Amino acid sequence: MNTAAITTATTVTPFTQNLKQQQQKQQTAKEAIAANVQALIEQLEQGHSEGLTAYLTAMGRFHKYSFGNILEIARQQPDAQKVAGLYAWNQLGRKVKKGERGIRILAPVIGVKRKKDAEAEKDIRTQNQAVLVGFRSAYVFDVSQTEGKELPELSERVTGNVGEYRERLLDFILAQGIQFEFKESIAPALGMSYGGKIAILPGQLPAEEFSTLVHEASHELLHKAERRIATTKTVRETEAEAIAFVVGKTIGLNTGRASADYIHLYAGNAALLTESLEVIQKTSAVILSALETPAAETTTAEAEPELAEAS
Structure with missing residues (x-):
């Protein structure tokens, strides 16, 4: 994992060899994503949306994982609920069952880029710089592949009831500088996004209202300025609906509308499918992170880098 110091010599150094290996491994990661996206397309072309539904569901369950690794988990084990490595499961008092095959993901390999002595002496704090060398295969296992001590249920997870998630979502929306109001005149629409303002039709059931809020918040976070120009109305609506599906599914709401609509995206x-899936994953992760903790602690500054990278 360690890299050698950069030299000005024209000969191939250990560092340049590692750099080439890094580029090759990063390309391998990109190829893995491309292969998974192509598999999704082939399934959709044959009229099968199960793989896409599994991926959208996995976005919520594993929103702290990278775009590529969510694709890997959904492809290899579509019904996975909770995944972790051997050591993590052992720490939780559970063992992987004999004969179970791991779910392959790509784990980052971090190396150290050493500065020249003269450069390092100027500031000892930056003597060694951590750099991404590449990726390696790692294996995780779903909870269904393990046995042992019962896992504690997450108190925040609800079924058919949004609970305190509604207030956390509203706090998050307001923290982004987005105004919110109830407005009867938007009927028959359930919600509207005006660019800096969301209007919701009053009288909706809590779960429906929550889903509408996520949908319109997604428009506010994604579909203004450059991305609005670069996408069609169909793409924008299906992206927002897919994000509402991911977030709603994650907190236990019964929602199954996204796959039927998203198939047309x-x-x-x-290339379009890859871009949209990554945008959906990153935006869902930002919203879900706000729901996991009091949303007042989630500021615009925290959310913007993720969204900027996605778009």
């Missing part, structure tokens, strides 16, 4: 374009 990609129109056979692998």
Whole structure:
């Protein structure tokens, strides 16, 4: 994992060898994503949306994982609920059952880029710089593949009831500088996004209202300025609906509308599907992170880097 110091010599150094290996491994990660997206497209072209539904569901369950690793988990074990490595499961008092096969993901390999002595002496704090060398195969296991001590249920997770998630979502929306109001005149629409303002039709059931809020918040976070120009109305609506699906599914709401609509999004374009899936994953992760902790602690400054990278 360690890298050698950079030299000005024209000969190939250990560092440049590692750099080439890094580029090759990063390309391998990109190829893995491309292969998984292509598999999704082939399934959709054959009229099967199970893989896409599994991926959208996995976005919520594993929103702290990378885009590529969520694809890997959904492809290898579509019904996975909670995944962790051998050591993590052992720490929780559980063992992987004999004969179970791990779910392959890509784990980052971090190396150290050493500065020249003269450069390092100027500031000892930056003597060694951590750099991404590449990726390696790692294996995680779903809870269904383990046995042992019962896991504690997450108190925040609810079924058919949004509970305190509604207030956390509203706090998050307001923290982004987005105004919110109830407005009867938008009927028959359930919600509207005006650019800096969300209007919701009053009288909706709590679960429906929550889903509408996520949908309109997604428009506010994603579909203004450059991305609005670069996408069609169909793409924007299906992205927002897919995010509402991911977030709602994660907190236990019964929602199954996204896959039927989302199938029309990609129109056979692998690049478009890849871009949209990554945007959906990153935006869902930002919203879910706000729901996990009091949303007042989630500021615009924390959310913007993720969204900027996605778009």
